[in-house]
Amino acid sequence: MQITPTFQGLEKVQTALRRLSGAEARGAFAKALNDTGFHVRRAMQTELGSVFDRATPYIQKSSYVDMATPDKLVVEILPTYQRLKGIDPQQILAAQEAGGRRRDKRSEVALQRAGLLPRGYQTAIPATPYPGSDDGRGNLRGSFLVQLLAYFEAFGEQGYKSNMNDKGRARVQRGTKRQAGRRYFVSFGRLRGGTRSDHLAPGIWAASGPGGVDVRPVLMFVRRANYQPRISTARVLQQAGAEEYLARRMRFRIREAAGV
Secondary structure, three states: OOOOOOOOOOOOHHHHOOOHHHHHHHHHHHHHHHHHHHHHHHHHHHHHHHHOOOOOOOHHHHOOOEOOOOOOOOOOEEEOOOOOOOOOHHHHHHHHHHEEOOOOHHHHHHHHOOOOOOOOOEEEEOOOOOOOEOOOOOOOOOHHHHHHHHHOOOHHHHHHHHHHHHHHHHHHHHOOOEEOOOOOEEOOOOOOOOOOOOOOOOOOEEOOOOOHOEEEEEEEEOOEEOOOOOOOHHHHHHHHOHHHHHHHHHHHHHHHOOOO
């Protein structure tokens, strides 16, 4: 979202404004815009925390303020601060504001490329997460997800060294002091048929315990989700009182620059 300067409500500071040169006035306007940008950013973070269930810091703190300058009197609040990590938050939040389908995660693309995740499907952790797999916010822990992808050799050519060989999979199946041994396998349920695990829902499962009798879901395959609109930038601006806040900061920054 963008915020540009408004010159309404400046009647009380006209005398102070006339004392400023053009460059000084533009500097005051830029500071007021940036004050407002960070104010709206806080309101956006509150909004994200309320509309998402257990919002991750990646999403809730991703908003970035592209600050105004005397030569660029516009401030932008963008959900792109951590865009180099995984999917750009702007792509995630765009679906939440406009509705529509969620884009595939990198892990889902890797599973599709490996022939494990059927077309038209995405992944979701089960209602009762596999022990030690989740981060408490409805997502798989990064280290657990890496192990899972490596186990199935789902990393592409650039990450082939991370893929497990037979010895690596044997270590996972033996387990360690911190992690019980388990064997991962894929069930396609009724999507493909012809396998021993047809009776299980589509997804990645783990078998552990003596003889592998303890079978639990790890990552389920579900049809692509369609989001209903949940976030409104217009609502954020209104709830933050952006126009009134900007007017107050404009008056303050003008008086500050004029020394009155």
